[in-house]
Amino acid sequence: MDGFSGDVDLEDLDLDSDADDSGEADEASRGLFDDLLEGEPIFENKEVLRPSYTPHKLPHREEQINNMATILVTALRGETPSNILIYGKTGTGKTASAKFVSEELETTSQKYEVPCEVEYINCEVTDTQYRVLAQLANKFIDKNGRYIENRLEELGDLRDRAAEDPAELDDTDFDSVAAVENEITSLESDLEEFDPVPMTGWPTDRVYSTFFDAVDYHERVVVIMLDEIDKLVEKSGDDTLYNLSRMNSELDNSRVSIMGISNDLKFTDFLDPRVKSSLGEEEIVFPPYDATQLRDILQHRAEIAFKSATLSDDVIPLCAAFAAQEHGDARRALDLLRTAGELAERGRTETVEEAHVRKAQEKIELDRVVEVVRTLPTQSKLVLYATILLEKNGVHNINTGEVFNIYKRLCQEIEADVLTQRRVTDLISELDMLGIVNAIVVSKGRYGRTKEINLSVPLDETEAVLLSDSRVGEVEDAQPFVQARFDN
DNA sequence: TATCCACCGGAAGGTCTGGACT
DNA sequence: AGTCCAGACCTTCCGGTGGATA
Numbered sequence: 001m002d003g004f005s006g007d008v009d010l011e012d013l014d015l016d017s018d019a020d021d022s023g024e025a026d027e028a029s030r031g032l033f034d035d036l037l038e039g040e041p042i043f044e045n046k047e048v049l050r051p052s053y054t055p056h057k058l059p060h061r062e063e064q065i066n067n068m069a070t071i072l073v074t075a076l077r078g079e080t081p082s083n084i085l086i087y088g089k090t091g092t093g094k095t096a097s098a099k100f101v102s103e104e105l106e107t108t109s110q111k112y113e114v115p116c117e118v119e120y121i122n123c124e125v126t127d128t129q130y131r132v133l134a135q136l137a138n139k140f141i142d143k144n145g146r147y148i149e150n151r152l153e154e155l156g157d158l159r160d161r162a163a164e165d166p167a168e169l170d171d172t173d174f175d176s177v178a179a180v181e182n183e184i185t186s187l188e189s190d191l192e193e194f195d196p197v198p199m200t201g202w203p204t205d206r207v208y209s210t211f212f213d214a215v216d217y218h219e220r221v222v223v224i225m226l227d228e229i230d231k232l233v234e235k236s237g238d239d240t241l242y243n244l245s246r247m248n249s250e251l252d253n254s255r256v257s258i259m260g261i262s263n264d265l266k267f268t269d270f271l272d273p274r275v276k277s278s279l280g281e282e283e284i285v286f287p288p289y290d291a292t293q294l295r296d297i298l299q300h301r302a303e304i305a306f307k308s309a310t311l312s313d314d315v316i317p318l319c320a321a322f323a324a325q326e327h328g329d330a331r332r333a334l335d336l337l338r339t340a341g342e343l344a345e346r347g348r349t350e351t352v353e354e355a356h357v358r359k360a361q362e363k364i365e366l367d368r369v370v371e372v373v374r375t376l377p378t379q380s381k382l383v384l385y386a387t388i389l390l391e392k393n394g395v396h397n398i399n400t401g402e403v404f405n406i407y408k409r410l411c412q413e414i415e416a417d418v419l420t421q422r423r424v425t426d427l428i429s430e431l432d433m434l435g436i437v438n439a440i441v442v443s444k445g446r447y448g449r450t451k452e453i454n455l456s457v458p459l460d461e462t463e464a465v466l467l468s469d470s471r472v473g474e475v476e477d478a479q480p481f482v483q484a485r486f487d488n
Numbered sequence: 489t490a491t492c493c494a495c496c497g498g499a500a501g502g503t504c505t506g507g508a509c510t
Numbered sequence: 511a512g513t514c515c516a517g518a519c520c521t522t523c524c525g526g527t528g529g530a531t532a
Contacts, residue, residue: 449493
């Protein structure tokens with residue numbers, strides 16, 4: 001899941017922005033929502049355009065899906081499937097395909113009564129060894145709880161029947177009613193033993209053994225799906241993967257298989273060779289979609305999402321073309337289409353036109369920037385604000401020293417802690433990675449080596465977002481700081 | 489050609505928070 | 511109350527560096 005794809009939801013609340021509220025004040029009796037409700041809606045079912053929607057059909061991914069299924073089918077025979085690594089850029093359908101396959105796997109396993117479970121973890125959110133293990137442990141403790149409750153129900157039933165007719169025990173593992181009673185008591189005590197793992201506080205090895213015990217509690221094949229696995233490795237090394245991949249040799253009852261999903265083709269370079277070979281037993285690559293394929297996907301979803309004849313002919317090809325430029329990102333294409341539809345709806349037009357797509361493209365980008373900037377920590381905001389002030393005064397190719405000077409003055413003004421230049425360098429690099437600034441290291445010969453920083457987002461909008469922060473907003477007139485820079 | 493600027497960026501370690509355990 | 515642990519966020523230290531200039 002990525003709740004962070006820039007799809008800020010304005011459609012319901014943001015009525016005063018660019019909606020056509022050209023004031024029909026005479027119709028005082030009309031409620032706020034009446035107009036909006038009455039307009040001929042363009043959407044039939046908008047949900048299918050959202051990233052959270054898992055489609056039942058994934059065009060142009062049949063090959064990858066078949067591959068996955070071929071590997072995972074061993075789970076249904078009660079054997080351990082090979083570990084799988086899935087590669088592909090964002091929006092190439094990795095997660096959707098993997099989720100689709102795992103859902104199928106779980107339903108089939110129920111049909112044939114082979115115990116097989118899939119657990120999904122997004123490592124962008126859960127990005128430390130402790131958290132991954134704790135989350136997995138808790139999920140399995142939960143499942144075990146349910147498993148025990150079911151089993152207790154069955155056994156209770158069996159006990160009652162056996163009390164009347166001992167022949168009921170013939171086909172079971174129990175030879176007497178007392179044996180059933182024993183099993184029930186032991187299960188009941190097991191149920192009490194399972195404590196959930198707290199968010200923090202335990203030593204990691206304890207979390208690991210809790211997780212281990214929970215998985216091994218009864219016979220089953222477990223597939224652990226680690227989405228954005230590269231983020232996990234980047235942040236906390238390969239310990240987690242090492243532990244997970246060698247689990248099988250110690251498990252008595254269950255089998256574990258790992259399915260890693262990565263955006264980064266080269267992330268295995270950072271791995272311990274043992275982990276690398278065990279994890280990459282099978283590799284599946286999801287190539288980016290090309291414009292034609294994106295068009296197919298959009299066409300397919302648009303048929304469900306929009307009312308008929310509401311899309312003009314060039315809308316889908318244009319969305320596909322825009323998204324194909326962004327490395328064939330289908331999620332982006334769907335976002336564009338949805339936003340274009342929303343803009344058309346708000347503009348009270350009956351069809352979605354090419355212009356709406358272009359507007360949507362701008363809006364999505366701006367929304368992303370606003371969201372990223374808004375959620376920045378105060379110190380980063382100050383660093384960014386310093387950059388903006390310089391840029392506003394016509395300084396281009398700003399270097400670290402200049403940013404740091406302005407930043408220091410800003411901090412003094414609002415009485416915030418002043419970080420060291422070393423730390424500020426890191427914050428600048430972070431802003432660079434977020435795509436808010438563009439910082440490249442250049443050498444100016446005799447005049448040193450520094451970063452050359454340029455803003456890569458719209459200046460005024462970004463400044464407005466920064467100033468809406470309660471701390472940063474305290475800087476009333478920043479002009480003197482910049483002026484001081486020119487003075488000395 | 490050697491020098492030297494103005495910072496880069498890795499490593500290591502400190503401090504604080506928030507929680508569990510004894 | 512005191513101890514332990516993980517993790518976030520910083521600081522300190524310091525070797526490294528590309529290329530204009532003396």
